[in-house]
Amino acid sequence: MDFLAKIEELRYRSAYFLWVGVFFIGVFAVIGTLYYATAKIDYSWHWFDVPKYFVNQERIDIKADMEGVVEAINGKGKNAVVIVKSDDGSKSYPMAQAEEIWVYKGDFIAPGKVLGVYHKWQPGILLQGMWLTLKVSMYAIVFGILIGMLGGIARISKNPALKWSAITYVEIVRGSPLLVQIFIWYFVLATLVNQLLLRYGFSEIDALYYGVAALATFTGAYVTEIVRAGIQSIHRGQTEAARSLGMTGPQAMFYIILPQAMRRILPPLAGQFISLIKDSSLLGMIAIRELTKATREAITISLSPYEFWFTCAILYLVLTFTLSMVVQYMERKMAIQ
Amino acid sequence: MIEVTDVHKTFFVPHKVKALVGVSTQIAAGEVVVVIGPSGSGKSTFLRCLNHLEAADSGHILIDGIDILDRKTNINKVRAEVGMVFQSFNLFPHKTVLENITLAQKVVRKRSTAAALEKADYLLKKVGIHDKANAYPDNLSGGQQQRVAIARALAMDPKVMLFDEPTSALDPEMIGEVLDVMKTLAQEGMTMVVVTHEMGFAREVADRVIFMDEGAIVEVGTPEHFFKNPTHDRTKLFLSQIL
Numbered sequence: 001m002d003f004l005a006k007i008e009e010l011r012y013r014s015a016y017f018l019w020v021g022v023f024f025i026g027v028f029a030v031i032g033t034l035y036y037a038t039a040k041i042d043y044s045w046h047w048f049d050v051p052k053y054f055v056n057q058e059r060i061d062i063k064a065d066m067e068g069v070v071e072a073i074n075g076k077g078k079n080a081v082v083i084v085k086s087d088d089g090s091k092s093y094p095m096a097q098a099e100e101i102w103v104y105k106g107d108f109i110a111p112g113k114v115l116g117v118y119h120k121w122q123p124g125i126l127l128q129g130m131w132l133t134l135k136v137s138m139y140a141i142v143f144g145i146l147i148g149m150l151g152g153i154a155r156i157s158k159n160p161a162l163k164w165s166a167i168t169y170v171e172i173v174r175g176s177p178l179l180v181q182i183f184i185w186y187f188v189l190a191t192l193v194n195q196l197l198l199r200y201g202f203s204e205i206d207a208l209y210y211g212v213a214a215l216a217t218f219t220g221a222y223v224t225e226i227v228r229a230g231i232q233s234i235h236r237g238q239t240e241a242a243r244s245l246g247m248t249g250p251q252a253m254f255y256i257i258l259p260q261a262m263r264r265i266l267p268p269l270a271g272q273f274i275s276l277i278k279d280s281s282l283l284g285m286i287a288i289r290e291l292t293k294a295t296r297e298a299i300t301i302s303l304s305p306y307e308f309w310f311t312c313a314i315l316y317l318v319l320t321f322t323l324s325m326v327v328q329y330m331e332r333k334m335a336i337q
Numbered sequence: 338m339i340e341v342t343d344v345h346k347t348f349f350v351p352h353k354v355k356a357l358v359g360v361s362t363q364i365a366a367g368e369v370v371v372v373i374g375p376s377g378s379g380k381s382t383f384l385r386c387l388n389h390l391e392a393a394d395s396g397h398i399l400i401d402g403i404d405i406l407d408r409k410t411n412i413n414k415v416r417a418e419v420g421m422v423f424q425s426f427n428l429f430p431h432k433t434v435l436e437n438i439t440l441a442q443k444v445v446r447k448r449s450t451a452a453a454l455e456k457a458d459y460l461l462k463k464v465g466i467h468d469k470a471n472a473y474p475d476n477l478s479g480g481q482q483q484r485v486a487i488a489r490a491l492a493m494d495p496k497v498m499l500f501d502e503p504t505s506a507l508d509p510e511m512i513g514e515v516l517d518v519m520k521t522l523a524q525e526g527m528t529m530v531v532v533t534h535e536m537g538f539a540r541e542v543a544d545r546v547i548f549m550d551e552g553a554i555v556e557v558g559t560p561e562h563f564f565k566n567p568t569h570d571r572t573k574l575f576l577s578q579i580l
Contacts, residue, residue: 235425235427237427238429240421240423241423241427242429243390244419244421245420245441245445245489245493246413246416246418246446246493247413247441260431
């Protein structure tokens with residue numbers, strides 16, 4: 001019997017590894033097929049082009065701004081100083097950052113002449129785009145939470161002005177495409193507001209903030225519904241217990257209901273914010289250079305669409321996956337209590 | 338202490354029910370009143386009207402001379418003086434036992450943390466669960482939870498305590514520990530209104546028993562009168578069903 005059980009277990013385990021194998025074969029088959037197809041149409045892959053769109057080195061020139069002669073080059077390495085003498089006097093150019101000095105003693109110098117050069121690392125277009133996506137998403141998440149909290153509380157209020165406002169807001173925002181809303185924010189509201197601002201002598205507001213506003217109001221509507229559901233899922237007895245102790249409605253909400261609702265709200269909220277990060281790709285349509293727009297620009301320069309679209313997708317995955325990890329961590333922390 | 342005059346209450350959701358039909362009674366300070374009656378008789382509604390968890394439609398409810406049906410009354414002030422214990426405990430699950438007892442003291446009574454803790458300490462000893470001060474309600478038995486709930490209500494130094502079927506949700510072996518706390522409270526002279534099915538408690542502790550049926554008070558009397566010589570047929574029927 002024992003022997004049979006062992007065989008059974010072995011069979012079970014080998015079957016398990018068999019199906020794990022099937023999974024990986026499937027994954028590689030998809031990748032292989034894709035590669036084979038691109039080879040068929042003579043697409044040449046240039047993955048080595050990609051890293052420089054994350055970070056690249058820029059050459060910075062140290063230039064002279066006068067005419068004259070190099071009188072002396074004093075010191076070495078970090079302490080090097082090029083002294084240029086002209087009819088009006090002499091001026092020294094410190095070469096602390098320079099990797100190379102391009103002039104010698106006695107050289108004639110014209111304004112704009114490069115005395116030395118160095119290289120500086122700078123973020124590439126993809127990294128800039130990713131940072132902007134992150135920034136826009138974070139702003140929109142913060143304002144989305146604020147709007148959603150207020151909206152959710154208004155949604156369950158007995159006051160018809162509050163309640164109906166919340167319902168109207170949610171229904172309108174949820175019922176129209178985000179792209180259309182972004183266009184309304186940018187082409188209608190932004191134009192209006194900016195023109196009024198200009199008329200009264202203020203400076204214009206950047207398109208970025210209209211983009212953030214569009215995303216925040218969009219997310220806010222969904223968060224409103226999530227918060228409402230979260231609050232309503234807390235048993236009525238909790239409010240009654242709080243009120244029976246003499247707490248006011250807002251006190252009961254703040255100390256008793258919201259902290260409990262928060263725990264239930266967190267998972268759907270995470271889903272909403274992951275959607276938000278992905279939806280921020282639409283902001284490229286109003287000339288905000290977030291990740292997707294940056295990718296399009298990188299493709300225009302590099303002419304390697306396949307590599308960059310995959311890279312773009314992976315970068316979004318990095319952002320969303322990090323967010324869901326953070327939320328899981330928060331959930332676990334709250335659950336310990 | 339409590340004066341109830343001709344109180345009516347009708348529910349319209351989910352369907353129309355006349356829960357209270359002209360209820361009038363008076364409860365003196367230090368009195369222990371037990372309200373009994375078949376389910377749906379309006380006894381819970383009556384109790385919940387006393388601290389305005391349900392708003393009565395008409396009539397007058399005076400708590401310590403303050404009419405709580407008057408719209409100008411600050412109900413939160415009155416509620417702080419009226420402790421309530423629920424059938425389902427309704428402890429705050431995200432707070433420890435200690436926090437459950439200190440929160441309202443700090444928020445409503447504006448006591449310092451030290452004063453609130455001292456009070457909580459005293460009450461936890463009194464209800465006999467001092468060792469569970471830092472536990473969360475979900476880790477306590479039903480009887481322990483209900484005793485915490487009693488301590489939480491007592492922490493506000495209420496003038497009246499309302500008990501809404503405090504032992505109905507408990508396993509039989511835990512009923513005793515809760516009733517013991519309530520008995521002690523009654524002996525100390527707390528004004529109590531208790532809705533319960535525990536006839537033993539009614540007989541032993543109550544100064545007065547109120548029998549309600551179909552939203553009205555049918556019979557009022559001392560436990561002795563009530564259990565030995567009930568006058569109304571409906572009371573007799575009810576007692577014959579449960580005893």
